[in-house]
Amino acid sequence: MIPHIFRQALRAKSGEWKWILSRGRIIERDQEGHPVRSVGTHLDITEARRATEILNRRNELLTSLSAALQTFISDSGSNQAFQNILRSFVEFSRSEAGLLCEIKRDPSGEIKPDQELAYVFERVETSSGPRVEADELRRIAGTFRELPFHLKEAQADTRLAPDECPLVKSLLALPVSRGDELLGMVLLANRPGGYTGEIPHEARLLLNTFGTMISKRHAVQQRNAARAELAEQKEQLAVTLASIGEAVIALDCSKRILFMNPSAERLTGLSLDEARSMPLAEAFSLFDTHGYPAENPVEKVHQTGMPHGNLYSIEHPLELRSHGLSQPSILAAAAPMRGADGTLTGFVLVLRDVGNELRADSAKRDFVSCVSHELRTPLTSIQGFVATILGDAEMPAELRTEFLAIIQEQAKRLGILVEDILEISKVESGRLRLTKEPVDLSTIVQTCVREMAPEAARKQLALKMEISSPFPTMTGDRSKLLSVVSNLLSNAIKFTPAQGRIKVSLDARQDELILEVSDTGYGIPPEDIPRVFEKFYRVERPDLQIPGAGLGLAIVQNIVLMHSGRVEVDSEVGSGTTFRVFLPLTEPADRLR
Structure with missing residues (x-):
């Protein structure tokens, strides 16, 4: 008889269940056919079964x-x-x-x-x-x-x-x-x-x-956070480099261009794509004021082995020449880029165009010189006539009156100069404000013409006025508009020789007023016309000595712009000049500052 091999779970007297492997024959079954008694060998396989389950x-x-x-x-x-x-x-x-x-x-x-x-x-x-x-x-x-x-x-x-x-x-x-x-x-x-x-x-x-x-x-x-922080820092650096006015150029150790900011692109005439990997010497050259090749600060930094954090600067302006472009007033500085261990990794070159600064300094010097001269002339005249009057107690009354009139005229000249300086100062500092009110510009023009007619007559000038009627009113600052007309008419009288003609006209067309002051004076050279509205700028006239500080037209333009208007000029040397002022009739009140 073939023995039976089967596994069964039995409860021990302790209550613990044991797994038993039985080998033998069954001698008794229950009603359902399950083994009840068997004869043979029995092996406790509880631990082996547990080990298998764990495995x-x-x-x-x-x-x-x-x-x-x-x-x-x-x-x-x-x-x-x-x-x-x-x-x-x-x-x-x-x-x-x-x-x-x-x-x-x-x-x-x-x-x-x-x-x-x-x-x-x-x-x-x-x-x-x-x-x-x-x-x-x-x-x-x-x-x-x-x-x-x-x-x-x-x-x-x-x-x-x-x-x-x-x-x-x-x-x-x-x-x-x-x-x-x-x-x-x-x-x-x-x-x-x-x-x-x-x-x-x-x-x-x-x-x-x-x-x-x-x-x-x-x-x-942490790595992603560091990458995000690095990306943000790079973005901030890129925005900073793109917004600064100085030209920044990064170079590798072999002095080939790695990076240029937009200012460097404008200065050199090269785009970053064109300049990348280009040797610096091929991108541009620097020359001194005499036209001789100048020392490049990058070469100086390289030769001296300058440590990290140091900067080598060339303090005098140089001329930069690059692919047909010439920039005459450039300051240059360079510094090394080094790794944490001090190893040289490249260079940074910074170029700054100081042309505007030099021109501003020149304009300031010219202004000081001009103002000094303008102040000295009437002061000298006043001092001279006052001394003459005080030194001659028996001076005839008629002569004394003549001298006092000259003193009065020179004092008025001083007052106008001081007022112009104060006015342009307010414009630049943003302190000039308009007092808004309905204004009849035709009345202002008539007042200025009437006040300046004697001066025009003394120079034997024909002064004519044309105003269309009826004339509409506008919203503006009466005193400031009076200054506009006064400055334009004063310039016309100063720069028109004897026997010349001056015409002041005022017209209303659609939604704007047009003031026109024309003369048959010396005229303005074409190359000077774009700059006539710059403060302190005066057209060079070596053969003429005409007083003035170069502030009148700058004041005119700023006042007109504050009224949302514009100024145009036409001129021909030897034939005369025409200034046209366009002022809106329907200027919104909230645009007047």
């Missing part, structure tokens, strides 16, 4: 770990990898639910779960009844002070309030660490029969894997 579970665990790690490697920030490995943890421990979260320690050393970084929650279907929810586990995670934490019978343990977590039967909280650093927590709930001491030991591989993954995730987050 099978570990094989399943390794398979799950491999799949989860593959997901994590392909996407180092993937929550799916954490979810997969946590699912393996829950299934390995035969729990109903699990939670993985990062944790931190507060200054007192207590554990503080980071609820925003509770990565995943997985619930295993073990029964049809109600199961513990993720929110319950999150609440429980905030109650621990030390790890690991084990509750065999949660409802009977005073450390956990049963009213807050009624569905929790058993609980195990394990630390996730990387070396001595506590990174997170794995929380398992509701294992049938509770949690034994074998679970933490068998779960070491899972916990270590969790620790590695969280640590790597931290590293990736």
